[in-house]
Amino acid sequence: MNLASVICLVAALTLQGATAAAQDLPASSPTPGGIAVVDLGPADTAGTVRAFFGERRVMVTGHGGRLFAIVGIALDTEPGAATLLLDHDGRDSEVPFEISDRSYETQHITVANRRQVDPNPDDLERIGTEKKRIDAALRAWSDSAPQLNLLVPVEGRRSSAFGLRRFFNEQPRRPHSGIDIAAASGTPIRAAAAGRIVETGDFFFNGKTVFIDHGQGLVTMYCHMDEIDVAAGDTIARGAIIGAVGSSGRVTGPHLHWSVSLNGAMVDPDLLLDNPDQG
Ligand SMILES: [Zn+2]
Structure with a gap:
């Protein structure tokens, strides 16, 4: 056996170790509101690779002997050239990727409570305070590897799609940054994956809300709830109510x-x- 084949054998063993815990990756859909799956190269290098998009650290996972960044792209991102920053044990490098366009439909909604469209000064102060809590919850980071195949949290009819460009009482507002599932009050809501509750609260727009940190920057948010059965700090299983x-x-x-x-x-x-067809 020559030296080259010894090195290959070592690499192969390392790759087997990496793929043992691997799971299917999401399909890459590098658009505003989508997920870019960016190939970072072979997973056989020692040390820790950290990836950043803008200021935010992004998920890195191994699959088939390679490392991939799983990058969330905000709805208000301009399509075009984008760059991931890599930190491999202190050595910096860049990985370019492309964000393509995706168009979303427009939706007009009439809200009877005008304060919820044009909040008064007290409401605005409350909304500002709540936004800080919400942003902090969405910034949660824990190193544990998350499940990437999520469970539909409620059985029911899809009543509103993701990404809709919205007008409330004919005034432009932020696009719809989730999906709506219609169900009777009291229907149980299940955790989409295992994780830890990072925040709960009763917010001006979102109502009673739960945030779950699933690891590596994956956070799910459940809004307009009738009752909340968990508290910040709780560890929960996939499917838990x-x-x-x-x-x-x-x-x-x-x-x-x-x-x-x-x-x-x-x-x-x-x-x-x-199974996207459910729920
Ligand atoms: Zn909604």
Whole structure:
């Protein structure tokens, strides 16, 4: 056996170790509101690779002997050239990737409670305070490797799609950064994957809300709940009941608004669902 084949054998053993814990990767859909799966090269290098998109650390996972960054792309991102920054034990490098365009439909909604469209100064102060808590929850980072095939949290009809460009009472507002699933008040809501509760609260727009940190920047958010059955710090299993569907916050009827955030960017939940046709 010559030296080259010895090295290859060592590499092969390392790759087997890496693939043992691997799971299927999501399909790459590098668009605003999508997920870019970026090949970072062979996984046989020693040390830790950390990847960053903008200021945010992004998920890195091994698959088939290679490392991939799983990058959430915010809905307001401009299509075009983008760059991941890599930190491999202190050595920096860049990996370019391309963000292509995706168009989303427009939706007009009438909200009877005008304060929920044009909040008064007290409301604005409350909204500002809540935004800090929400942003902090969405920035949660833990090193544990998350499950990437998510469970639909509630059985029910899809009442609103991800990414809709929205007008409330004819005024432009932020695009719809999750999916809505209509269900009767009291219907149990299940955790989309195992994780840790990072925050709960009763927010001006989102109503009673739970945030779950699944690891490596994957956070799911459940809004407009009737009741919350978990508390910050709880560790929960995939499918565990976290509360019930309701109509708290800015809603036109009982439903679950469900958002999936990767590196702080809300992405289309269908890209990570076990079976997108359900729910
Ligand atoms: Zn919604």
